[in-house]
Amino acid sequence: MKLLRFTLPLSLCLARVARFVPTSGAPWRLSALRAGVYGLFAAYLLAGTFGRFPWKADEPYSFAIAWNAVSHDRWLIPHIGDDPFLEKPPLFFWLGALCVRLFPWLAPHEAARLAVLACLGVTLWGFCRALKTVYGEIAQPTLSAPAWRFCGIALLATNLGLAEHIHKFTADLGQLAGAMVALAALMAAVSSRDAPSYQRTLMHGGSFGAGIGIALLSKGMLMPGVLFAVWACCLPWLPALRGRRGAAFILCAGLALLPFAVPWPLALYSAAPDLFYEWFWVNNIGRFAGFTSLGGHDNPLLDRLFAVVLAGAPASLLLIKGAMTGLIALARRARSLRPGGRALAAAFRRYPARSVAAVYLAVGLATLLSSGSMRDIYLMPFLPAMALLALGLLPAGQPWHRLAARALDGLFLLLLLVIVVTALQLYHAGTPRLLHGLWPNIDSQLPTPFWLIPDGPSLGLACLVLALWAGVTCRRKPNLLCSWAAGMTAVWSVALLLLLPWLDAARSYHQPFAQLRPLLTSPHCLATDGLGESELGMLHYLTGVAGRRIYAGHSGQGEPGHLNEAALGCDFLLVQQAQEARIAPPAPAWRRIWSGQRPADDRLFILYRARRDPGHAVPAALPPAPR
Secondary structure (H helix, E strand, O other), rough: HHHHHHHHHOOHHHHHHHHHHOOOOOOOOOHHHHHHHHHHHHHHOOOOOOOOOOOOOHHHHHHHHHHHHHHOOOOOOOOOOOOEEEOOOOOHHHHHHHHHHHHHOOOOOOOOOHHHHHHHHHHHHHHHHHHHHHHHHHOOOOOHHHHHEEEHHHHHHOOOHOHHHHHHHOOOHHHHHHHHHHHHHHHHHHOOOOOHHHHHHHHHHHHHHHHHHHHHHHHOHHHHHHHHHHHHHOOOOOHHHHHHHHHHHHHHHHHHHHHOOOHHHHHHHHHHHHHHHHHHHHHHHHHOOOOOOOOOOOOOHHHHHHHHHHHOHHHHHHHHHHHHHHHHHHHHHHHHHOOHHHHHHHHHHHHHHHHHHHHHHHHHHHHHHOOOOOHHHHHHHHHHHHHHHHHHHOOOHHHHHHHHHHHHHHHHHHHHHHHHHHHHHHHHOOOOHHHHHHOOOOOOOOOOOOOOOOHHHHHHHHHHHHHHHHHHOOOOOOOOOHHHHHHHHHHHHHHOOOOOOOOOOOOOOHHHHHHHHHHOOOOOOEEEEEEHHHHHHHHHHOOOOOOOEEOOOOOOOOOOOEEOHHHHOOOOEEEEEOOOHHHHOOOOOOOOEEEEEOOOEEEEEEEEEEEEOOOOOOOOOOOOOOO
């Protein structure tokens, strides 16, 4: 029922959305098929976004910061529990907190995710602007403008690197929106599609600066540095960025950036200089320079390259094919002794918008591949540029492409059948026998046995998605992009509609902390050991008790060896440790009263309480639990 409240209004908009479907130049029928494809995209966007608790790794602590701002008025300095958390600036968290305030009848973790839809809407708007700019550079397009826009949206929306992250409440979505707005503005500023105009230059400059500011205040210094580096790299090559127009562009960009770049950092520095230092130097400069270890710092280069290819698929595969073709052409040019530099400069000026996107992608990937820290989620701002560049490399309708499209349809049909059969088995027997046969180790990832309770609205929406996919697949000519887009969106939507409670039980902290809540009866304070930001955030949200790390430090589990004085004298101690570790009280003064865990998780929560009898006083120190 929760998901239905968000999907019913969307169905009323399908008729208005249908006008964005290609009308010519693409093998598509023009009636119900249009609404069917966009219906699959809408279901893909909403399925898994609502109707669940926050999922680790980044979503629990991100929501905890927004909830802390609403419930404890901590707007200036982001907090998880009672501890400051300065890994990320607060713009996205402010947006989530504002949604919680505006929609009090929704559960706070559901209302906050409306910020996800807002950021994705801004991202899609910027991406469509960039698509329009790139389309204007094509001298003799083979696709109509709506067809071009549709293919671009399909290539971006079904990108593997976005599949999970665009459904979660994380600050990276704010950075994605800001980076897309800034990139689209820079591409439009250098495009020769429109006649030069100071009004358009100022508008593009303002959008460029505002986009950089949104990215800065959402995630940090990475994207502002990349975007200004792209502008500097394009400056010698593109006349539109030089002279009076170029000066007006960058001046307007700087003015638009000021409201984002000055007030919050200045207020943070005035309130807590040490926290400003932690945000700017440790969590921004240090993370990418490599002198701090905050996650993703030990990835070898080969793993990073593989992550880029996998996260960018299918656009990255098209770009690799295009790069190989380009290298062969350069080799032939070098063999014939023809100057390649002049040809490159001519191509840069002939296709300025695509050149900006290429430089942006190259600078961004080079920065991440050479930085001290890289995670898959850091690639999100660069995936739209991949889609923009790969759009012109889409394969034409050759016979083997049609066979590959039909093969993809068959593969997705098998996946949908596995999902449906698994759901039926969980409804009737509580055990996914089919998945056990295909994946013997599934018990380590998902709880079994698990009884699913049939939900009428979710079942109805899943049947609708299956009908839409079947209609799209059966009523069109085979096409690789369309087969991939329709199949991926259908598989994701059906899986999340039918199996969401099962997945939520394994990935959220609702079950263990709901069991823990009645045991924390008016504690003096709760000390914690081994809990990270996600666990601390959900502990505070679900129990109302803010844990205090036994080690000092604002990131991770604190710094071992530096005891946190605020945790001394607490009468409760919550420990998280590996299941195989020896379980024993950390000191004789503590008595174990509860243990629990997330289903199919190898980490165990153990709650201790200080003995109150005369022979055992509340301990003055908290030695660590055994690992």
